[in-house]
Amino acid sequence: MEASRGLEIEKKYDVDAGAVVPDLGQAAGVARTGAPHTDLLEAVYFDTPNHALAARRITLRRRTGGKDAGWHLKLPPRGDQAAGEGPQQRTELHAPLGRPDAVPDALLTHLLAYLRGAVPVPVVRLDTRRTTYPLYGDDGVHLADLADDHVTAERLAGRGNDTRQEWREWELELVHGKPGLFGPVEELLLAAGAKPAGHASKLARALGPGTKAGKRAAGDAAADTPGTTAPALLAGKRAPAAAVVTVYVAQQVDAILAGDSAVRLEEPEAVHNMRSATRRIRSVLAAYAKLYRAAPVRKLRTELKWLGQLLGQPRDAEVLRAQLRGQLGALQSADGVETATAKVEQRTDADYDAAYRLLQEALGTERYFRLLDTLEEFRDNPPVRADSVAPGRRAAAKAVDKAAKRLQRSRKAAKRARRGREQELALHRVRKDAKRLRHVAESAVLVHGKRAGKVAKAAHRQQKVLGQHQDAVVARDLLAAIAAEYGEPATAGIYAELLSLQEERMAAAQAAYRKAWKKSRDLFSRGVL
Structure with a gap:
């Protein structure tokens, strides 16, 4: 079965546990905020033991709960957009739930160049209580969703004393709106106590900033390859x-x-x-x-x-x-x-x-x-001669x-x-x-x-x-x-x-x-x- 494809355009924010979601209907371009709804999501992330996918900012997960249950593959942004601080654009591929331990071929085909013979295994499990606030325009168009996520993460590979984490984040994702919407909405979010996220994905945060894969997945400039900037x-x-x-x-x-x-x-x-x-x-x-x-x-x-x-x-x-x-x-x-x-x-x-x-x-x-x-x-370590100046x-x-x-x-x-x-x-x-x-x-x-x-x-x-x-x-x-x-x-x-x-x-x-x-x-x- 062929995977469905979409373009994910979103921006993440770190937020304290006591922060209150502001009235986003006050943002320029937003007419009203729809009724919020809450979902309980469980996602298991797959990777190689040395995190070959995360190191390339690729996310592979199987998620249950919510309207988009199934297998999700997020491919990294390319070029200058990958290094930017604005909204992240990533190609996202979907496949049905299928078996919990077998990555669908429709997604696996896109990973073979990165796995290089390795078999992806479960590395992180996330439990998320997500409350979604839909944003609508004057004409009733569904512009975007603000997700208020309370996350519990557990690393499944390389277990240690710090394998479990908890945090809260806000995620603003466009639905039919234009990227110009991010600015007005962000003003309200920052005023409510949010700040731009220090990670590009939940997986990056769960892996931890001390790992090379965590740095790469988070978009850490110091961990990026020389050729990307x-x-x-x-x-x-x-x-x-x-x-x-x-x-x-x-x-x-x-x-x-x-x-x-x-x-x-x-x-x-x-x-x-x-x-x-x-x-x-x-x-x-x-x-x-x-x-x-x-x-x-x-x-x-x-x-x-x-x-x-x-x-x-x-x-x-x-x-x-x-x-x-x-x-x-x-x-x-x-x-x-x-x-x-x-x-x-x-x-x-x-x-x-x-x-x-x-x-x-x-x-x-x-x-x-x-x-x-x-x-x-x-690309990462060119064999340059010492006298090549x-x-x-x-x-x-x-x-x-x-x-x-x-x-x-x-x-x-x-x-x-x-x-x-x-x-x-x-x-x-x-x-x-x-x-x-x-x-x-x-x-x-x-x-x-x-x-x-x-x-x-x-x-x-x-x-x-x-x-x-x-x-x-x-x-x-x-x-x-x-x-x-x-x-x-x-x-x-x-x-x-x-x-x-x-x-x-x-x-x-x-x-x-x-x-x-x-x-x-x-x-x-x-x-x-």
């Missing part, structure tokens, strides 16, 4: 070069982890997005290699290449299948098109299914999980210039290449080098701004049109193989027409590439940044 790392013009890489790599690591479940569920564009993130990391590691100790970077790039190849096979098969389906669809009235379509779809479907099966198997291996460990370790702006400019020169060399080699397979391979190399320049320039945007952005866009234009050229080359080779294997006279004309179309697409892509190069020639003819 780009402004702090890149403040000032003298930010170190390694900080540029750390911030960029952290963004891609987030994309890989977030995209893992989407790939497992075969969501549209999921493989493409995850593959792009792996390529981006490989590109910047190659471009900034001198900043780091050689062995860790070499190992990481090797493992990323392995993952990228696994992602590339189903993605390439997917693109080829869609491309040929469209071309065959345009020939609907031609004789033999149904037979040709069946043969092409049989081959492309088989290639896609086989590649995706291999990818799914790889995502459950120890090798993949260790790669995720290595990526997070690189170059300012980020200078190092980024040098890396972009080097990548641009590499692209110019491959362009000249392609011009000298003989027509046919030699030229096709040379243009494929140009495409790869354009892609590397694009990624390196993207990293430089963090310190060079719009100028680096222009370089990235120019490189992307070249990469895109040469990608169309490569797609046509691959389609041509596959069609030739199918035509040779299934040489029915009725389909010969269809394959000949499709093969001719690929040659036309290749020629058009080459013309578009020359145009894109001329457009960016001045940009690349001197020091790029």
Whole structure:
């Protein structure tokens, strides 16, 4: 069964036991407060013994009582929002109660990249007496809920003398209201004795601030990974070069982890997005290699290449299948098109299914999980060489210039290449080098701004049109193989027409590439940044 999905936008407040809930109908934008109702909730939180989920600000619980009984999975906020002091936005997934000791597969799929082979077990139980005050607008719209929670928490793993805690908190969560509602309501709450919560979740408080997981779950800035706070790392013009890489790599690591479940569920564009993130990391590691100790970077790039190849096979098969389906669809009235379509779809479907099966198997291996460990370790503790002290702006400019020169060399080699397979391979190399320049320039945007952005866009234009050229080359080779294997006279004309179309697409892509190069020639003819 598929999990239901929602967006939770809330803000928490610590409050003393004797505080009185104010009349929130006095807040600007709130017309009235509805009748309060009380629920008794019991929630059991699941995690690994070393709190791998809590350390990443992920909450998994099974709750009984109240209107939303069931399994709940809350995924962490991403980017700058994760480090902010405003309302927290988190994706929340729900599944029915089911068995109390078995996490539903619909939720477990989203956790495999974080569990990495570990089995989640009960770690905390919370008993909450919750009184909910609904807030309504002039038009009767249910804007938000204020929950007045009296909480008793007990740690179930790592028992000691302080496993039981009690506290009270207020939680303001939007229903159909806008984030601007938080300000007026907060004024009344603070006046009643509340103060912004010192924890991001009840689980964080139950785990305790002394644990690393508790700090991470609470959003403690000191416990956050370096890659999550780009402004702090890149403040000032003298930010170190390694900080540029750390911030960029952290963004891609987030994309890989977030995209893992989407790939497992075969969501549209999921493989493409995850593959792009792996390529981006490989590109910047190659471009900034001198900043780091050689062995860790070499190992990481090797493992990323392995993952990228696994992602590339189903993605390439997917693109080829869609491309040929469209071309065959345009020939609907031609004789033999149904037979040709069946043969092409049989081959492309088989290639896609086989590649995706291999990818799914790889995502459950120890090798993949260790790669995720290595990526997070690189992000959190980069293996920077002791003598790597170059300012980020200078190092980024040098890396972009080097990548641009590499692209110019491959362009000249392609011009000298003989027509046919030699030229096709040379243009494929140009495409790869354009892609590397694009990624390196993207990293430089963090310190060079719009100028680096222009370089990235120019490189992307070249990469895109040469990608169309490569797609046509691959389609041509596959069609030739199918035509040779299934040489029915009725389909010969269809394959000949499709093969001719690929040659036309290749020629058009080459013309578009020359145009894109001329457009960016001045940009690349001197020091790029």
